[in-house]
Amino acid sequence: MVFCHAVRFWHGMRLPHFSANAGIGVLSLVLLRFAAGADSALHALLKHRVAAKDNVSMLLAQPVISAKECKKTAQRDLKKLLKSAPIECQEHLRQFYCQLIEDSQSFNTCANLSDEQGLQYFECIARPIQGQKAARTAFASDCGVDSVASSRKGTKASRKIPWRLDVPGKLRIAFLIVAHRAVKNVQRLLHRIYDSSHVYLIHIDRKSPAIKTELDRFVAGSRLAESVHTFSEVDVTKGSSDLLRISILGLRWLLKLRPTKGEELPWDYFVKLSEFDYPVAPRHALQHYLWLHKGLNFVGLDACSSSTCARHLGTACAGATYSFVSTLRMHKPLSFGMHFARGSEWVALTFDFAKYLILEIDRPFSAMHEIWKDCLLLYQPDEAFFQTAILNSRFCRHHVSMTLHHIPAVLLERQTHGTHDEIGTRSPNVFSREDLASLVDALQPRFFARKFLDVTVEPTSELCRRLDDFNQERELNTGKPTWQGFLHWLEDNFTMWAQLEGLTLGQNWTCPAGAMGESCDEVRIHLLGRLGSGKSAMAPARAGRWSPETWLLQIRGSRDLTVLLSERFAVPMPALQSLVGTSTLGVALLATRVGTGWRGERGEFDGHVSVIPVTSHSARDIHLAIYWGPIVPNADTDIQAAVDWMTPDGTKCGQTKVQLSKESHLSGSPLGVVMPHACARMARPGTWATRTRLQGATGKTSSAEFELREFAVYASFEDLTVVQMQRFFGLQLLHKPEDPQHELV
Incomplete structure (x- = not known):
């Protein structure tokens, strides 16, 4: 669970946020400058500043140490930890320690802040590392070189912004579903959110091969193989970087997809879900909402993004998490200029941001590469990486600080993951009837809820059935259009309108009228009804707020066609x-x-x-x-x-x-x-x-x-005129969507 409790965890203490524009004196920070051959006085000062014993006195005092020296120091500083750790993890812990040293030794100037409880915070300026390309002297956020941000000079708009008229909803979503053991949950989740126009990638915990086999068999049996894919790369240990690695692996796989015919991108949005999630809105509601916000990334931030977040160290080995709290007694130093933040891991990212993120992670010394390296040494980095990345990226002004999920109150109890995990993760409570009531009354749009442990047993199953009422697609309301004379007008002009829209009516559909635009004797328009928002109007998404006015028509010629008439x-x-x-x-x-x-x-x-x-x-x-x-x-x-x-x-x-x-x-x-x-x-x-x-x-x-x-x-x-109507409304041939219900039950 996200470190939204970070400020409360430190007894409510809010520390000033470091800014590249703020003077060190204003922040009352002590500058410590380190150089080769640091004397004993500086050595002693460091021991006091870091609030540690001999174990980390060298961490910032030594400017550059060799790999051999680092291993010797790790053996000394991690002595108690190595003694109690399994043999197969000892080398991993030494490597983690040396990676921390490597990251920290590039700093030659650090601002050190200590609160009343002795908790240490560092913000540091880097220097070039010997034998490497010159590094940045301070973290250089890409937010400052945003092509969008840099174009806004002066106080007046440079030009008027034009409009285009378009029917909402044409958008492809790439879902990443993280699964561990609840295969029935995943099957039901797919049942509720499946649409052949989207793509679904499911990661199954590597320690659960039987679950992957069962899920693969389900996908193949339900004929979803073209849209649903599975992989199993990571043996997940909570509190470590494993969940973050799954997200990045999933993004890499999804970015290799090719666009479908006629599309520029293989997908428009990446949405991360869990086996414990359940939809609380119709599929079309999510699609319309993301279409309306196209270009914006949904990455929720907690309160510590405007203060100072906890930056505990953490790693995992052999199914256990190591947090180093009593061993190193410090937080990981923060590069000066980096805006660090935390929040929920349940994000929705645009294709452009996802592509930029993966490319930049692989580019040494880039801002995203530095953030990636920094987060890999943190405890529970899946709830820090995307938040820090978006704030320091050139997409920093394409960002909405919210999630698409309803998440119940977080439990106070912490669950530790091994004897050396001194922090522990916190999880939300299970979804309850009280959550259902608050969800219906909530103002903010919500499309998923969590946490549903087993959807096959009561009372969870009953709650899911009630949520399914909200998930119903738009129902058809019978009635006549309020446009007087519209149906007769449409009978006269349908063929011309269809040609303007570029609709392919098919070889079996004919209109024997003479000239285009003349009345077609064999064409008759039958109004099937208006698509309303139905129960979803009262649901958490309240889909009618961003759904277009839509009428369902039947065009009766030599071959009947069903057409959607939708507002632009x-x-x-x-x-x-x-x-x-x-x-x-x-x-x-x-x-x-x-x-x-x-x-x-x-x-x-x-x-x-x-x-x-x-x-x-x-x-x-x-x-x-x-x-x-x-x-x-x-x-x-x-x-x-x-x-x-x-x-x-x-x-x-x-x-x-x-x-x-x-x-x-x-x-x-x-x-x-x-x-x-x-x-x-x-x-x-x-x-x-x-x-x-x-x-x-x-x-x-x-x-x-x-x-x-x-x-x-x-x-x-x-x-x-037809041109006027075509400007404000779109015609679309309705192809009956795949209904996997009979396949997925």
Whole structure:
């Protein structure tokens, strides 16, 4: 479990965070400078500063020591530990110690902070190591050379950010599932989240070969082999770097995949899950949510990211964890300039960040390589690596500090993993009925919950059945479209619209009408219904808040076709352009919608969207829905959105201002901005538009301005052209999705 307790563990003491811009004197730090031939006085000072006995007095005193000398020192400093450790682990412990020496001896200047309890914290500046390429003199974070961040110079936006209109949801997810023993849990999890468009990679603990055999047999028997893959590389010991290594191995494997036909990337998001996770939202809800936040990484940070985190040493051997608390009595030194953080290991990463991370890990002296080496010597580094990496990467402003999981309260008890584990890991409680109630009432979107130990026994099985109610896909609500005359219009224009969309209707479907766009006598449109959010509207994800307006139609010709008619959201073009324009604000505008019948408590439209009758216009029922989110940790939400409303002739008829509220982001709900009275009085058909500008509370804060976002107002549906409708709505042939339920039971 994450070290979210780090500050509490140290009796609530919050230590100042070191900054590259802060003066050492301001932080009241003592500089210790080491050189070859350190005298006995410095040697004694070190012993006092490190609060240790003779065992680590040489750790920072010796500038460079040979491998032979290091092994001798390890034999002395780790004497008691080596005596009690298994024979097969003694060499491993010596190597760990020497790696610590190698990392630490590159520091020649260290700031040493000691709290009232004698806990030692170091932040150090490196020097070149003899015989190696010159190293950085201080840790150089890639966040400072972010191509996005470096483009934001000055206090005004360099240009207006354009929009593109697109149907939400086209996105491929790469899931990594970490399994140890609960094979039935994994099978049920796959059953609930499976979609042939996604890819699933499952790591089974190497000490459980029978579990892998059973799971492989299940995958082959259910014909999921093209989408589901398994591997077993790591013998997992908790508290060590094993779980982190699984994540990196999984990313390396997934990055080797090739894109499917017509796609630029093999996948868009990496989502890490466990055998103890269970979905609490429909598949489409997660897909729509990630699509809406495309370009942002979900990496949760705990409170110590703004203070000083515990940096215990740790390693594992022969199924046991070693924490070195009483042996070395110190935390691992931190390179000056590195922003260290901790948080949950359950992350969701973009393809671009994952690719950058793996490439940089393999590049010596890079920021990510240094962080990787640093974390491998830490206790429970799987809950520190991704947090530290994102804050020091060029993606530091493409980051949301939250997880997609609901995690129950963490147990106070610690579980140690061997006789030499003096720290122990903490785990969340099992999911309970109380968690179900709090999950339903939670504001923040949640797509998975944990911890479900065995989904085949009660009461866990009953809780899973109740959660399955939330997981139902969008149900079909019968009813007529509120667009008067739409079905007749669509019968006349379907063929042209299908050609504009590039739909392949198939050889067996014909429309014998004369010219394209003429009425097709054999085509009849039957409305099957509107896809609603159903029970998921009350579920933890409340999927209706980011799901498009969608109608299911049956096109009856010589061969019937089922078609989805879906609303297009307006999103920045490209997606990261919004992050460029808003990065100094610390928030990003993600998407907008225009519609009627706004229900702010649900964050949904009950009426028309994008194509609006003039009667709704004159009734002042039009709202602009703004989706936004923070892109840096602890972003300032004292940001205002100013929306100009533009008439069809391009004149401004009024302006509406709204404050971005933290609550709206946490709930995933968009902000509703109402059209001014002056504009409602000018109601007339045509192409209207909004122009949005984000600005800070003061004139000194940067602002971001977006180009016009259009919507159509009509008096009669017959006045609308196919091009207008195709601009605001998309047509998609519905291919019945694979239903693995009969295969997976």
